[in-house]
Amino acid sequence: xxxxxxxxxxxxxxxxxxxxxxxxxxxxxxxxxxxxxxxxxxxxxxxxxxxxxxxxxxxxxxxxxxxxxxxxxxxxxxxxxxxxxxxxxxxxxxxxxxxxxxxxxxxxxxxxxxxxxxxxxxxxxxxxxxxxxxxxxxxxxxxxxxxxxxxxxxxxxxxxxxxxxxxxxxxxxxxxxxxxxxxxxxxxxxxxxxxxxxxxxxxxxxxxxxxxxxxxxxxxxxxxxxxxxxxxxxxxxxxxxxxxxxxxxxxxxxxxxxx
Numbered sequence: 205x206x207x208x209x210x211x212x213x214x215x216x217x218x219x220x221x222x223x224x225x226x227x228x229x230x231x232x233x234x235x236x237x238x239x240x241x242x243x244x245x246x247x248x249x250x251x252x253x254x255x256x257x258x259x260x261x262x263x264x265x266x267x268x269x270x271x272x273x274x275x276x277x278x279x280x281x282x283x284x285x286x287x288x289x290x291x292x293x294x295x296x297x298x299x300x301x302x303x304x305x306x307x308x309x310x311x312x313x314x315x316x317x318x319x320x321x322x323x324x325x326x327x328x329x330x331x332x333x334x335x336x337x338x339x340x341x342x343x344x345x346x347x348x349x350x351x352x353x354x355x356x357x358x359x360x361x362x363x364x365x366x367x368x369x370x371x372x373x374x375x376x377x378x379x380x381x382x383x384x385x386x387x388x389x390x391x392x393x394x395x396x397x398x399x400x401x402x403x404x405x406x407x408x409x410x411x412x413x414x415x416x417x418x419x420x421x422x423x424x425x426x427x428x429x430x431x432x433x434x435x436x437x438x439x440x441x442x443x444x445x446x447x448x449x450x451x452x453x454x455x456x457x458x459x460x461x462x463x
Contacts, residue, residue, distance in 0.1 A: 210289050210310040215242040216277055216303075218294025218318070219383055220337070220350050220359075221375045222252045225446045229291075232455050241288075243280050245273055248377060255377040260346040265378060267345075270295075270386025274302050281308045289462060293446055294318055294414060298387060304401055305394045311402040313458050316414040316443055318387050319422045320394040333358040333413035338388075339381035347378035358413045359444045371444055396425045402432040404461050406454060408441030434461060 213233050217223040223244040230240045247264040248255060258265065277299060281288060287310040292300030297317025304312045319325055325334075337348050350358070352372050360368040386392060403426070407419035416437050423435045436457060441448060448454075 210286050211237060212239045212284060212286055212288040214281060214288045214290050216290060216292035216296035216299050217245060218296040219379045222377055225375055228451065229446065229455055232452065236459055246276050252375060252377050258378060262347060265380055266347050268380040269382045271391045273383060274299050274391065278303060278306065278308060298392060301394055304403055305398060309401045311462060313404045313406065315406040315445055316408055316411050317405065317419060317422060318414065319418060321390065321392040323422050323425055325418050327415045327418055329412040329415055330418060337379065337384045344381050348381050349378045350376055359442065361412055361442050362410055371447060397427045399428045400431045404434040404458065407437040408443065408445055409437055409439035410442045413443050
């Protein structure tokens with residue numbers, strides 16, 4: 205593929221976790237000569253411990269919707285001097301896909317992406333990992349905080365207990381149930397036949413919440429033969445891919461693909 209001309213990267217964070225999970229990635233791509241931005245979601249620009257101390261009925265965060273988050277990133281991107289490369293993880297992957305469909309990216313990479321509307325997630329591990337975050341039969345005016353037990357299954361399966369605890373303390377934050385439900389709404393609808401910027405899908409063979417099979421169906425949904433799409437699976441990776449020991453291997457693959 206033709207080398208991406210943009211030297212600007214915008215990282216897009218998923219839900220449940222802090223945007224500081226990209227810090228090592230920011231340093232890596234800065235050393236490669238990129239200008240790097242990592243904006244937080246609205247009402248989340250604080251360290252995880254501070255955000256966890258907020259009340260579950262915190263009005264601003266509980267009211268946040270997926271549409272709000274997408275528009276927040278689009279506004280940020282539109283202030284830049286050039287179309288950036290977007291790199292998004294999990295729900296940030298879905299947000300990236302939506303932004304690609306809006307034509308604001310030169311190229312994009314989605315890492316273990318939440319699927320857009322119409323890509324049916326029937327895998328049991330996905331259903332087990334996500335149903336609590338939707339907050340069915342609970343108040344939408346209260347945030348959702350993932351328990352450590354759910355974190356072990358959803359993000360850090362296969363890691364040692366010590367590693368899981370460290371990752372939980374450093375990353376987890378409360379989440380709006382409205383954002384999670386937004387993935388089931390028209391906000392998450394994409395025209396898969398529409399031409400789009402080059403788009404790379406990264407999947408993990410050990411990911412419970414976003415299984416590689418689901419990521420593969422997401423990738424295969426894009427139908428425009430004139431647009432570039434790519435797919436790469438790292439067999440041993442769980443959903444905590446940004447902080448795994450081999451994160452630099454994934455980042456290096458992305459850098460080579462962009463080149």
